[in-house]
Structures are given as C-alpha cells and as structure tokens.
Amino acid sequence: MADVRMFYALAEGGTLARATTAPKGPDHPYTCLDCGTRVKLRRGPKRAPHFSHYDVTTCTGEGVIHHAAKLELARALREREHPMMLHIPCSWPGCTEAVVFAFDGPAGPHTEVVTEYALRVGDVTYRLDVATLLHGAFQGGYEVYHHHRVPEDKRRSGLSNWVEVHAEPLLDNPYALYMVRDAPPINPVIEAFVHDLDLAAQVHPLDVYHYRAQGSGKWVHEEWHSGEVYVDTYDRYTCPAHEGVSDRLLGAAYAVHFPKVVEPARPSAFEATLERQRRTADFAAAFYQARQVPGHALLGLHVKACRCPGRECRAPGVFVMSTFAPEWRAFGPLARLSRDRQHLLNFCGACGAYADRKLLGFEDGVSLVGDLVAARLSELVGS
Known part of the structure; x- marks a missing residue:
C-alpha cells in the first residue's frame, strides 16, 4: 500500500511537530499520530515538507488532523496565552457567518488539561477529546470534529459543559474555537414569511425557534445568588445581518398569535450590571444582618459575594477582600487577624473553614464596595 503524506506528527515529550518547522536528524524521532509507528521527516528543495512511514503500512492517516488538533487545543488551554473565543454559527438558515463569543468566562478557571478524558454521568461514561479540570473536578469538555461527528445519543444526552469544534481551524489558531x-x-x-410579514398568521412563534440552527454543545451557567440555572444550547445566536430579520419575524408572529404578549426590552449592559449589583447588595445585606454584623463595620471595605472555595462546602456567602478591616471584631466568627496581626482572615459562614483570598479571587461572583452593602443593611435594620 502506498504511503500517505502527513503534515503533522508526534515529537518526543508528546508535543505536536509540523513538517514545515520540525528539526531534522536522528536526534529528533517522530511517530505517527494515527497509528503510533515511527515516521520520517522529508523536507527538501524538490518536495513539500511532510512526514511518511518508514515501512509499508495500512495506516491511512485519516486521524492525523484530529489528533493534531487535540494536541494544539490542549496546549492552548494549558498555556492560555490569548483569550479563548468561541465562534458560534449564525442560527439563520444558509448563513455561513458566526457570532464571536468570549469564552474564558463560561469556561471558567482550571488547574489541569487532559486528553481522552472519561467522564461518568449517572450510569453512562462519556469520553471527551479534551477536558479541563479544577482540582480534579470536571469543568468543561471539548470534542474535536474532523471526519466523525459526536454521536446523536451523546449530543442529546444529559452531558453538559461541552462543545464540539472543527479540527482544522485549531491548527491555525487554537484560541479560536x-x-x-x-x-x-x-x-x-417561514422562507415565504421572510419576504411577506402578512403571512405571520400561518407561522407560530415556536416554529420560528424550531427553524433556527443550533451549535453542537451545551453549557450550564449558574446564577448562585438567585439559585437559577441557565442551559445554553447555542440556538439563539444570530449574526448582525440577520438579527433584525429574526426579531421582526418573532415580533410579527407574536403580534398575531399572542396580541397581549410584549417582548421585554433588552436592558443595556450598564443597566444589567447595575441590577446585578443591586441584587447582590440585597443578598450581602441579608447575609450580614443574619449574622449581626453592623453596617458601619463595612464602610471603606471591598467585599465579594461568591461561593465558599471549600470543595466540601460551596455555600454562597460574602467575604471581605480588603487586606485589613479596622472593625474586624464586629464580624464575629467570620473574620479574625492573622498571627502577625497585619492581615484579615476570612471564614465561611456556613462551614466555618478558612477561605483564602487568592482562592476567592478565582470564584465567580460579584464584588461590591462595603458602603453600598452598609446602606442596604441600614434599610433592612430600620424597616
């Protein structure tokens, strides 16, 4: 069987080697990413750089791109030299554009990156091409598609926090998913409805949603302060060119089928941030009121509402992020001074364990000035 030419191979140490840049010579052995046997680097003036097998083999090299893309993605997730950007396909039929979405926030922090990770969900074990872990706990999974899609039962299963991405773009830029x-x-x-809004009576609003394409993946976001969980199946993303068309279709269909239903206006990013701060201040004030912490003890401080970083706890709470609090005694069991009496130590209000500020910094949450919480606390006490 004729040998195949491959542009990628596995170098010593498990790193990816490219035929255009890999060093040549007997001191630099390479193996095939597909079958695992030795390959040689061919690069000269008369032929394009490539790797080929030493011996005649039945290896087709079909999995080389897939394995190479996995290695590049794992390397990028470990090094995090650039922000990770997720390109979500526009949900409008026939559109080839994508909506670029900053993915570092949803992906969250991690301490380890593993390839070929086995994740057990209930009685089923799923294998993911690449996974990120935080102190051993699963954070997110990445399936790399080249020739074979993720099976239908796996895409529709209860597996969450995963996304399926194309392989070849990862080899050009592993930070663009x-x-x-x-x-x-x-x-x-609905094709006709696009050009004639008078046909809205024939189209139910749910049909407009069903008509939209979906990205392959599912990610769960938890709003801890309100206990709400959001499942993002990437089926509501439209590029700027089609966002207005989609909104008009939905508006016309809703006006016919649900005349009294008015879609709420989307708050601006600034208004949404203010609302989140207000809700968090309410939570923080109730938290401190229940523990009899006076409002004046919070003046001039910075606090953060987030989950306890303890793996066995994870209870929501409020922690002082300032290095020192003048009235630290007023916090009772929630705070005390370090041995050198120079730094404030935080303790969880649920489990009582010490919460290091460095670990708290990695937790998703909302930071507030203590004056804002103190003002809300005074309203609660006076009511």
Whole structure:
C-alpha cells in the first residue's frame, strides 16, 4: 500500500511537530499520530515538507488532523496565552457567518488539561477529546470534529459543559474555537414569511425557534445568588445581518398569535450590571444582618459575594477582600487577624473553614464596595 503524506506528527515529550518547522536528524524521532509507528521527516528543495512511514503500512492517516488538533487545543488551554473565543454559527438558515463569543468566562478557571478524558454521568461514561479540570473536578469538555461527528445519543444526552469544534481551524489558531453546526430542515412556510410579514398568521412563534440552527454543545451557567440555572444550547445566536430579520419575524408572529404578549426590552449592559449589583447588595445585606454584623463595620471595605472555595462546602456567602478591616471584631466568627496581626482572615459562614483570598479571587461572583452593602443593611435594620 502506498504511503500517505502527513503534515503533522508526534515529537518526543508528546508535543505536536509540523513538517514545515520540525528539526531534522536522528536526534529528533517522530511517530505517527494515527497509528503510533515511527515516521520520517522529508523536507527538501524538490518536495513539500511532510512526514511518511518508514515501512509499508495500512495506516491511512485519516486521524492525523484530529489528533493534531487535540494536541494544539490542549496546549492552548494549558498555556492560555490569548483569550479563548468561541465562534458560534449564525442560527439563520444558509448563513455561513458566526457570532464571536468570549469564552474564558463560561469556561471558567482550571488547574489541569487532559486528553481522552472519561467522564461518568449517572450510569453512562462519556469520553471527551479534551477536558479541563479544577482540582480534579470536571469543568468543561471539548470534542474535536474532523471526519466523525459526536454521536446523536451523546449530543442529546444529559452531558453538559461541552462543545464540539472543527479540527482544522485549531491548527491555525487554537484560541479560536469554531463550533460545529446542527441544522434543522428548511421550513418553506417561514422562507415565504421572510419576504411577506402578512403571512405571520400561518407561522407560530415556536416554529420560528424550531427553524433556527443550533451549535453542537451545551453549557450550564449558574446564577448562585438567585439559585437559577441557565442551559445554553447555542440556538439563539444570530449574526448582525440577520438579527433584525429574526426579531421582526418573532415580533410579527407574536403580534398575531399572542396580541397581549410584549417582548421585554433588552436592558443595556450598564443597566444589567447595575441590577446585578443591586441584587447582590440585597443578598450581602441579608447575609450580614443574619449574622449581626453592623453596617458601619463595612464602610471603606471591598467585599465579594461568591461561593465558599471549600470543595466540601460551596455555600454562597460574602467575604471581605480588603487586606485589613479596622472593625474586624464586629464580624464575629467570620473574620479574625492573622498571627502577625497585619492581615484579615476570612471564614465561611456556613462551614466555618478558612477561605483564602487568592482562592476567592478565582470564584465567580460579584464584588461590591462595603458602603453600598452598609446602606442596604441600614434599610433592612430600620424597616
């Protein structure tokens, strides 16, 4: 069987080698990413750089791109030299554009990156091409698509915090994740509806949603302060060119089928941030009121509402992020001074364990000035 030319191979130490830049010579052995046997680097003036097997083999090299992309993605997740950006396919049928989404926040912090990770969910074990872990706990999974899609039962399962991305773009830029599209059949009624809004009576609003494409993946976001959990299946993303069209379709369909239903206006990013701060201040004030912490003890401090970093606790609480609090005694069991009496130590109000500020910094949460919490606390005490 004729040997195949491959542009990538596995170098010593498990790193990815590219035929265009890999060093040559007997001191630099390489193995095939697909079958694991030795390959040689061929690079000269008469042929394009490539790797080939030493001996005649049945290896087709079909999995080389897939394995190479996995290695590049794992390396990028370990090094984090640049922000991770997720390119979500536009949900409008036939559109080839993507919505670029900053992914570092949803992906969260991690301490370890593993390839070929086995994750058990209930009675089922799923294998992920690449996974990130935080102190041994699963954070997120990445499936790399080249020739074979993620099986249908796996895509529709209870597996969460995973995304399926294209392999070849990872080899050009592993920090740009191009999500694979899951597209439903074209709906001719809605095709006509696009050009004639008077046909809205024939289209139910739910059909507009079903008509939209979906990205392959599912991510769960938890708003801890309100106990709400959001599951993002990437089926509501439209590029700027189609966002207005989609909104008009939904508006026309809703006006016919649900005349009294008015879609709420989307708050601006500034208004949403203010609302989040207000809700967090309410939570922090109730938290301190229940523990009899006076409002004046919070003046001039910075606090953070987040989960306890203890792996066995994870209870929501409020922690002082300032190095020192003048009235630290007023916090009771929540705070005390370090041995050198120079730094404030935080303790969880649920489990009572010490919470290091460095670990608290990694937790998702909301930071507030203590004056804001103190003002809300005074309203609660006076009511």
